Amino acid sequence: MKNILRWCFKNITQKYPGSVLVFAILLSGLSIYVSLGLSYNSRMDNLLPQDLPLIKEFNEVVAKTGGSGPLVVVLEGLGQKRAPEAIRKLSNLLAEVEGAQYIDSQVPKEFLNNRQLLMLTRNELTQLESMIGGAIEYAREQLTGFSADGELFNPEKLQAFSENYQLFGEINPYHKGKNQRNYYIFVGLKGTVTDTDFTEKFVAQVQSAIDSSGLENQIPGLEIKLTGSLIVRLEENSFIISDLGNSALLAAFLVTAMILIYTRSWFSIPLIIFPLLLSMTYTFALTRLIIGHLNIISGFLVAILMGLGIDYGIHLYIRFKQELFKGRSIPGAAELAVTQVGRSGIIAMLTTISVFSILIFSEFLGFSEFGKIATLGIICAFFTYIFVFPAQAIFYDRVHWLGKPRPRLFVFKIYKLYSNTPYFLSVLFILLLVSSLFLLPHIEFEYDFQELRGDSPAADYETASTNDFGFAFSPTVMLTPKKENLFHVHQALETVREKNGERSTIGLQYSLNQFSRQEFESKKEILGRIRELFYEERNIIKLALGVARFVKFEQMLTSEPFDESAIPESIIYKLTAGDDFLLLMFSPSDKNFFNVKHVYQLSREMKDVKGILAEKNVPVSILNENLLAAEIMAWVKDKGPQAMVVAIAVVFLILILDLQSIVLAIKTFLPLITGLVLTGAIMAFFEVKLNFINIVMLPSIIGIMIGSCVYLSHHILDYSMGSTMKSLQETGSAIILSALTSLAGYASLNIAHHAGVNSIATVVEVGILTCTICALFMLPALFELGMSKASNIKDENNIDADIDLLDNVNDEA
Secondary structure, three states, rough: OHHHHHHHHHHOOOHHHHHHHHHHHHHHHHHHHHOOEEEEOOOOHOOOOOOOOHHHHHHHHHHHOOOOEEEEEEEEEEOOHHHHHHHHHHHHHHHHHEEEEEEEOOOOOOHOOOOOHHHHHHHHHHHHHHHHHHHHHHHHHHHHHOOOOOOOHHHHHHHHHHHOOOOOOOOOOEOOOOOOOOOOEEEEEOOOOHHHHHHHHHHHHHHHHHHHHOHHHOOOEEEEEEEEEEHHHHHHHHHHHHHHHHHHHHHHHHHHHHHHHHHHOOHHHHHHHHHHHHHHHHHHHHHHHOOOEEOOOOOOOOHHHHHHHHHHHHHHHHHHHHHOOOOOOOHHHHHHHHHHHHHHHHHHHHHHHHHHHHHOOOOHHHHHHHHHHHHHHEEEEEEEHHHHHHHHHHHHHHHHOOOOOOOOOHHHHHHHHHHHHHHHHHHHHHHHHHHHOOOOOOOOOOOOHHHHHHHHHHHHHHHHHHHHHHHHOOOOOEEOOOOOOOOOOOOOOOOOHHHHHHHHOOOOOEEEHOOOOOHHHHHHHHHHHHHHHHHHHHHHHHHHHHHHHHHHHHHHHOOOOOOOHHHOOHHHHOOEEEEEEEEEEEEEOOOOOOOOOHHHHHHHHHHHHHHHHOOOOOOOOEEEHHHHHHHHHHHHHHHHHHHHHHHHHHHHHHHHHHHHHHHHHHHHHHHHHHHHHHHHHHHHHHOEOOOOOOOHHHHHHHHHHHHHHHHHHHHHHOOOOOOHHHHHHHHHHHHHHHHHHHHHHHHHHHOOOHHHHHHHHHHHHHHHHHHHHHHHHHHHHHHOOOOOHHHHHHHHHHHHHHHHHHHHHHOOO
């Protein structure tokens, strides 16, 4: 390996340093041009395999309906007197917006009036029958004073039921919230809600239409706001894109400042940073050509690549300066740094690539795309440094008016600790490893999506508006090719809802089936029983309800079935998608899908519904983005630990092949494992939770930190056994600087507004700190085991001599 690196240096880099630099810069310019088309894709469905049945259903329904929920326009503080005029004016303006499919601002009162009972499901009618019976007994007890044993009647439950379905009042012609001054208009989209460019343009046009209406100026106290999942998604996208830019700039500044402060040399900036920047442009271009986009996991590419790629430059630079200190010329020092550090770099690259390449083969595309980008970045960084770093050093040396890099010995001054107490340190870290294993089962997983999103005004307002309206704005959309299938879908939903009781996420259902004769016939018997009970106990019911409510209830009981030929066009348009028919299922407002327990409940219930329908050969496609979230969570929890275990095994195998000794491989690998286990223990102790974003970084900690162990063990072996302290003296500083720059790169994510992305920084920072400590203290102690005392004394004397020489050089300077 060294011979190949030496040949490349002598025949390419040393002969043509200027040409190497020009070629690298031109290639970077071309890469920048290619990478301009790299985009950020926020779609959650793109994180899952596209041949997954759930994804196929999702794409089918989105293509036919545009998405799972409308844009919601909320008119706050609108009085009843001005409502008709304001809603009519605004609806007309919204209908003219390009991309608007429908405007749902009014309830078809004439068509639905006195038919509220016909809109109830069979289970709901059965509940109503039971509550009416309970109310009659309760009223009789109040009149006679005689109380029969039985279940206590809850009048508040009947009151809430009647209010939810407007049983005793006139149907409000507009969509009104519990706050009597809040009105809602629903705007359907022709495009797909997953198309960010379309939705941004559409929302801007809707806002422009609202502004042009002048209603907020004309009506005192009126505020018109936009909400719905579409608005929440756009806000989240804007936060992430903003975080991308801010974290990239902060990472670049912190890494540059850290290197400059540590090395105290301006030459370190071009030698270390310039190749890194070139390699990142190559990576961006390859990402654009191979993948085409970034996702929520791979989006923070700059911070990740800085942490992964800069290690090669730091180790090359530190070794280069130390060889200059030993009296070598700049070309000679560059050659030795490239051949010796390059050999360790190749093994470090292979181990790191092995970690991320495992992710490439994951069917979970969030892992796969991250693995591809990280692998490309590592390869680009290594080869860029191997050629550009020495080319810069030689080229600058040939420019006579430029200053020259000054020799410097980076000293790690606590070396005596290892030779005096290797057994103590080894046992101490092994005890830490064993004790930390008991804390690993206590690591928790974050299930609250609202916690991952962080502060979100749009999400908070959507929650408040949903509670006011009573049902979720984004329904679960069910698509079926035949109208008669809707009846069976309703029956399946009711079966599953009855099975799950209060835990159920199945709420209000809306489809053309509710106006069908078949649906009426299925409920005719229950309606007959309620009607019979009503007339048998009419006197006591009239006394309990009052005359007005009694008359209203009687009108509902005697109303004729719906005339299917008279269904308003607005309803048909809303409940069909081309030749297919839709069923909209609205979950209760208290089943907030920010709580993943409700997401999993919805997922289970929809699977049960599908199972029931499959037995009847009724085809149905279901769309709800929360179903994607449940699937992603399942994949991450399943595939994440598997990738971790495989990565550890592959890295250990590579070390055995490289070092050709199981004992040496264990000594090199054990500090990394100890660091990883300590990271998990610290997370468990301080209640730092894993989530579907930061869990992908666990394998990357292996990739970042295995390099430190490889560089140090190779240096020890290159000096031959017995010179552990000499190796630590020369390599320890590079390991510390590498850890600091990696920390600086990931620390930039601490400013991310998105809490899930912010958590990446916390996990990786803890991992880097623990693994660095283990590499610097545990690995040398393990290699010191079995060393003779004479060799240790000789080694310490050599180090002391180097330090004395360094002090003399500093005094002369």
